[in-house]
Amino acid sequence: xxxxxxxxxxxxxxxxxxxxxxxxxxxxxxxxxxxxxxxxxxxxxxxxxxxxxxxxxxxxxxxxxxxxxxxxxxxxxxxxxxxxxxxxxxxxxxxxxxxxxxxxxxxxxxxxxxxxxxxxxxxxxxxxxxxxxxxxxxxxxxxxxxxxxxxxxxxxxxxxxxxxxxxxxxxxxxxxxxxxxxxxxxxxxxxxxxxxxxxxxxxxxxxxxxxxxxxxxxxxxxxxxxxxxxxxxxxxxxxxxxxxxxxxxxxxxxxxxxxxxxxxxxxxxxxxxxxxxxxxxxxxxxxxxxxxxxxxxxxxxxxxxxxxxx
Amino acid sequence: xxxxxxxxxxxxxxxxxxxxxxxxxxxxxxxxxxxxxxxxxxxxxxxxxxxxxxxxxxxxxxxxxxxxxxxxxxxxxxxxxxxxxxxxxxxxxxxxxxx
Numbered sequence: 209x210x211x212x213x214x215x216x217x218x219x220x221x222x223x224x225x226x227x228x229x230x231x232x233x234x235x236x237x238x239x240x241x242x243x244x245x246x247x248x249x250x251x252x253x254x255x256x257x258x259x260x261x262x263x264x265x266x267x268x269x270x271x272x273x274x275x276x277x278x279x280x281x282x283x284x285x286x287x288x289x290x291x292x293x294x295x296x297x298x299x300x301x302x303x304x305x306x307x308x309x310x311x312x313x314x315x316x317x318x319x320x321x322x323x324x325x326x327x328x329x330x331x332x333x334x335x336x337x338x339x340x341x342x343x344x345x346x347x348x349x350x351x352x353x354x355x356x357x358x359x360x361x362x363x364x365x366x367x368x369x370x371x372x373x374x375x376x377x378x379x380x381x382x383x384x385x386x387x388x389x390x391x392x393x394x395x396x397x398x399x400x401x402x403x404x405x406x407x408x409x410x411x412x413x414x415x416x417x418x419x420x421x422x423x424x425x426x427x428x429x430x431x432x433x434x435x436x437x438x439x440x441x442x443x444x445x446x447x448x449x450x451x452x453x454x455x456x457x458x459x460x461x462x463x464x465x466x467x468x469x470x471x472x473x474x475x476x477x478x479x480x481x482x483x484x485x486x487x488x489x490x491x492x493x494x495x496x497x498x499x500x501x502x503x504x505x506x507x508x509x510x511x512x513x514x515x516x517x518x
Numbered sequence: 519x520x521x522x523x524x525x526x527x528x529x530x531x532x533x534x535x536x537x538x539x540x541x542x543x544x545x546x547x548x549x550x551x552x553x554x555x556x557x558x559x560x561x562x563x564x565x566x567x568x569x570x571x572x573x574x575x576x577x578x579x580x581x582x583x584x585x586x587x588x589x590x591x592x593x594x595x596x597x598x599x600x601x602x603x604x605x606x607x608x609x610x611x612x613x614x615x616x617x
Contacts, residue, residue: 360522361575361582363598370585481523484531495523495531499609502521502602506613509599517595 216293217241217250224248235489236265236408240302248286252297261350262408266290267342269298271384271410274339280331281403305395305402309429312396313438322440324401325394325422326448332404333415333453335384345382345412348372348468351475358478364505368471371512377416377464380455385418387411390427391437416457419449420465425507426473467511470504477501521605526567533560 213227217239225242227250239250253265263271265288272285284301306312337343348369355365386393387409395402421427422437431438436445442462450456481498483489523531537557544550578601585594606614 358522361578363578363581363585364602366582366585367590367595367598370588370590485522485527490531490534492528492531492535495528498523499521499528499605502605502609503613505602506599506606509595509602512595513599518592 212293213239214241217243220287220289220292221248221299235262246286247302248299249283249302250292250297250299252292253295261344261346261411263342263410265296265298267340268407268410271340271343271407272298272300274335274384275332275404275407278331278335280335281328281401282407283403283405303395303403303405305397307392307395307405309390309392309427309438312391312394313429313431313434315396316398317396317439318398318400319440321396321400322436322442322445323448325389325436326445327452328401328404329386329389329419330449330452332386332389333383333418333455337382337384337412340384340410343384343410343412346387348471351472354475354479358482360478362474362478362505364508365471365474367512367517368467368474368508371515371517372464372468372471375464375515377414377461380414380416382412383415385411385413385415387413387418388421389418390422390424391429391439392427414465415453415455416461417465417468419446419457420462421469423462423466424469424473426470426504463511463515467508467515470508470511474501474504474508477504521609524567526564529560529564529567533557533564536560 210227210229213229214224217224217227221241221243223243227239227241230238230240235254237250237252237254239252241248241250251265251268269285269288272282275282276285283303286299286301288298290296306315352369355362355369386404386407388406389404393406394404423435423442425432428434428438434440436442442459446457446459446462477497478501480494481496481501484491484494485498536553541550541553541557544553581597584590585598603614
């Protein structure tokens, strides 16, 4: 496998070091390899797809290129390869920096990290959608469709969806969004944000929704009192984002979309468990998410209480 | 409640992991032997679980359908939350202690 990968990579990149398959990622492989003195990372298709609405590697590469061109901090995209030893792949710069959420919240992260998160997101939301015509618009209703595919009763998720329908916000003009913008998908070092990673969920959406995903409790990695991803309060993050975009996102919108983010992740847990149960990706890690979703459902109840629901 | 994965489906996932991913890496013959014994024991657990009647989720189904139809009134959230807490006491008891 490693010899084949090396040969396949040499054919497109010239002489390369021995590729190392990095741990994690059931749906995509990540290989570390060096070529011509450059540290590279190869993202290659794996067995299945995580989600119907994830981008193909080709489109993910194009989003990365657009983000890089507009000065968003991302790994430099190097090359798209339609057939790398039988599967689609792309090559990008290999970034140094911590990406494990649980470690980031325990690091001495610089105070400017929340500001940097706002700054990168403002740049992402200004990406020209016409250059990325394959991006689709997402709606809350899509979550209902996904939930119905499992055929399991989840009253807490239903109640979250009910509240989101009843309290729908005035529609903001959709922009290009990252779709999974949170601690865990950012590379961070002692100077703060190094790069925004994992672009496979990019789509068109309300910018306030993307801004709020990092608030979801599951992505605070055991530091629930710090609402922005376990690293800070939201105020400076929201202020800086509004200053840069002029969107004037209100705190109530964060509350709304934080709840929506929890509903999305509660459904996401079921989707992940389904990958195991359906036999597509057998894995005890995916299986247990079907049960850990109860934590997310509890958070939905907690947020509904804060909205005065009884 | 038929929460998935069911207890048997979880045991099956553990069995596949141990037999498929861990066992082949064990070089120590004693560890290999004990792993085979453990897998045997897990088989007993699974067969015992298979004998249990499936849990009745009719009440939860009805509640979910009523909420979907917009029939939400005072007390609905309290009822939903109590059920989630019952599940958490099995799925993640530590989570309830954090608040």
